[in-house]
Amino acid sequence: MLYQNENRPPPMVERQRIMLVDNDQDMSSFLNLTLEQEGFDTVVVVDADAAANMLDSLNPDLVILDTISPEQDSLEILDRMRKHSKVPIIILSAEYEADTMQKALSHGADDYIRIPFGIRPFIARIRAKLRRTQHNENQ
Numbered sequence: 445m446l447y448q449n450e451n452r453p454p455p456m457v458e459r460q461r462i463m464l465v466d467n468d469q470d471m472s473s474f475l476n477l478t479l480e481q482e483g484f485d486t487v488v489v490v491d492a493d494a495a496a497n498m499l500d501s502l503n504p505d506l507v508i509l510d511t512i513s514p515e516q517d518s519l520e521i522l523d524r525m526r527k528h529s530k531v532p533i534i535i536l537s538a539e540y541e542a543d544t545m546q547k548a549l550s551h552g553a554d555d556y557i558r559i560p561f562g563i564r565p566f567i568a569r570i571r572a573k574l575r576r577t578q579h580n581e582n583q
Contacts, residue, residue: 459485460574463502465495465521466510466536471559475508482567496524504531505574511537511548519551526552532573536561 462479466472467490479486487502489495492509499507507525511518518535525533534555535548545556554573557566 459483460505461485461487461502462570463495463499463504463507464488465492465507466490467492468510471510478563478567479570484570492518492521496521496528499525499529499531505577506570507531507533508570509533509535509553511535511539511544519547522548522551522553532577534570534573 462484464472464475464479464486466475466488469490472488472490476486476488487504489498495507495509509518509522509525522533522535525531532554533552534557535553536557536559537544537548538559539545540558545558548556555569557569
């Protein structure tokens with residue numbers, strides 16, 4: 445049986461960075477706090493156009509992109525992000541049309557989560573995407 449030495453600090457684990465793109469202050473604050481409590485570093489960006497431009501410099505491990513913003517075309521932003529990066533992108537949307545989900549996935553989204561959603565399954569889906577990405581990088 446193995447016992448961890450209580451006098452030794454736990455091994456340092458690099459926190460994974462998530463870029464959260466959402467212009468809804470309440471939702472982004474809630475998700476930011478939740479993700480930080482789950483051990484992630486988060487960068488909140490309220491403008492999707494700016495997020496696409498910042499993707500290379502921030503180098504996130506995952507992007508969460510909310511589609512609520514009426515003044516920005518989420519599919520266009522998704523296309524721009526895909527041209528520059530293979531980072532996993534999860535779309536959050538209040539849209540319940542199957543056609544909308546199909547379009548997002550065909551434009552390169554890795555997952556599509558409808559709002560409202562349960563926080564535990566949401567975190568599990570994030571961890572699954574990150575595990576798969578990390579596994580593919582190690583091969």
